[in-house]
Amino acid sequence: MKDIWNVVNGLKPAMLMVVVQITFSSVNVIYKLAINDGMSVRVATAYRLIFATAFTVPLAIVSERRKRNITKLSWRVLFMAFLCGLFGQSLFQNLFLEALALTSPTFVSATFNLVPAMTFILAISCGYLERLNLGTAAGKAKVLGSVIGIGGAMLLTFFKGAEMNICSSHINLLHPRQQQDSHVAPLHTASGPRFVGILLAIISCFSYALWLIIQAKMSKEYPSQISSTALMSLMGAIQCTIFALSTEKDWSQWKLGWNIRLLAVAYSGTMASGMMVIVIAWCVKKRGPLFASVFNPLMIVLVAIASNILLDEQLHLGSVIGAALIVCGLYMVLWGKGKEMKKTTQEFEAVEVVVVSAPVGEKDDQNNHSNTDNTCNVVNKDDETIHKKTENEGKEEESL
Secondary structure, three states, X not given: OHHHHHHHHHHHHXXXXXXXXXXXXXXXXXXXXHHHOOOOHHHHHHHHHHHHHHHHHHHHHHHOOOOOOHHHOOHHHHHHHHHHHHHHHHHHHHHHXXXXXXXXXXXXXXXXXXXXXXXXXXXXXXOOOOOXXXXXHHHHHHHHHHHHHXXXXXXXXXXXXXXXXXXXXXXXXXXXHHOOOOOOOOOOOOOHHHHHHHHHHHHHHHHHHHHHHHHHHHHHHOOOHHHHHHHHHHHHHHHHHHHHHHHOOOHHHHOOOOOHHHHHHHHHHHHHHHHHHHHHHHHHHHHOHHHHHHOOOHHHHHHHHHHHHHOOOOEEHHHHHHHHHHHHHHHHHHHHHHHHHHHHHHHHHHHHHHHHHHHHHHHHHHHHHHHHHHHHHHHHHHHHHHHHHHHHHHHHXXXX
C-alpha cells in the first residue's frame, strides 16, 4: 500500500498538469461559444480579469499575510505589475480572444506554442536572461527550434491543404448563431478575417513572451507568487475595464444572465486565471519550469478533438503539419534550455562543493598542526625524562 501511495505522489504533478491543459482547452472552446453568442471580446476580457482578481486577492491575503514583506512593495514593483498586467493579461487576452473569434480554437492553441521560441528571441534581443551560445549543442537546438517553430506558424498561416475527415459527430453548436451574426467568423473561413486572426494570434504570443521576461525580473524583487498574481490580475482588470468602457458603446453587453457568457467569464477567471495559475506554480516548484512546458502541446490535441466533436471543425493538412512543426520546435527549444540549466546547476554545485570543502581543509591543517605540536611536546617530554634519568644515574655512580 505504501508503494502504491508513493507512485501516486510521484504521478501527482503530471496528473495536475493534465488537468491544467484540460481546463485551458475547455476555456478556448467555451470562449468560442460565448463570442459566437454575441458577447464582446473586450467585455469578456474585462469580466474574466475581474473574476480572477476577486479570486486571487482574498487568497493572497489569507495565504501570504504572514510572509508578505510590505517594504518590498515599492513603486518599481507596482510599475512592473502594471506592465505584467498590460502584456500578460489585458493586451494578451484581448488579442487572443479576437484571434479566437476570427479563426478557430485549434489554431490559436497551436499558435500559442510559439511562446517559448519568441521568449528566447526577445531575451536574446534584450541582451539578458539568455545567451546565444552557437558553439554548443544546446545553443544550436534553441536557435533551430525557434526557426522551425516560426516556419510551422507560417505554414499554418499560408498553406491550407486537403481536408482531413478523421472523425465527426456532425454536431455544430456554433451553427445557429453564425447565420445570425456576421461579425463572428465561421471556422472554415480562409480569406481576409482569418489572416487578421492569424496576425493577432502571433502578436498575442509576442505580448505573452514579453510578459514572461518582465515577470522574471519582477519575481526577483517581489518573490510572493500569489500576491504578484493578484497584483497582475488587478492591474489587468483596471486596464481592461477602462478600455472596454471607452470602446464598447452597447451597454447591454455588460449584462450577464444565466447563460454561456456567465459560464465563460466565471470559469475562465476563477479556474484558468486563478486556480490553474497556482497549480502551475506548485508544479514548477516541484519539478521545474520545463516540466510544465512539456505539457503545452497536449492542449492542441484536446482542443482539436473537442472542436471536431462539438463545433464540427474540419482539420486540414497544412494545419496538422504546421502544428507538428511548432511542437517539434517547442521541444527543441525546451531540450536546449534543459541542457543549459543542467550544466549551470552542475557548475553551481561544483563551486558550492569547493566553497564548502575549503574550511574542512583548513580544519584538517589545524588538526595536523595541533597533532604535530602534540607529537613535538611528547618528544620533548621524553627527552626531558631521559635526561633526568641520565642525571640520576650519574649521581648514583658518584655516590658509589
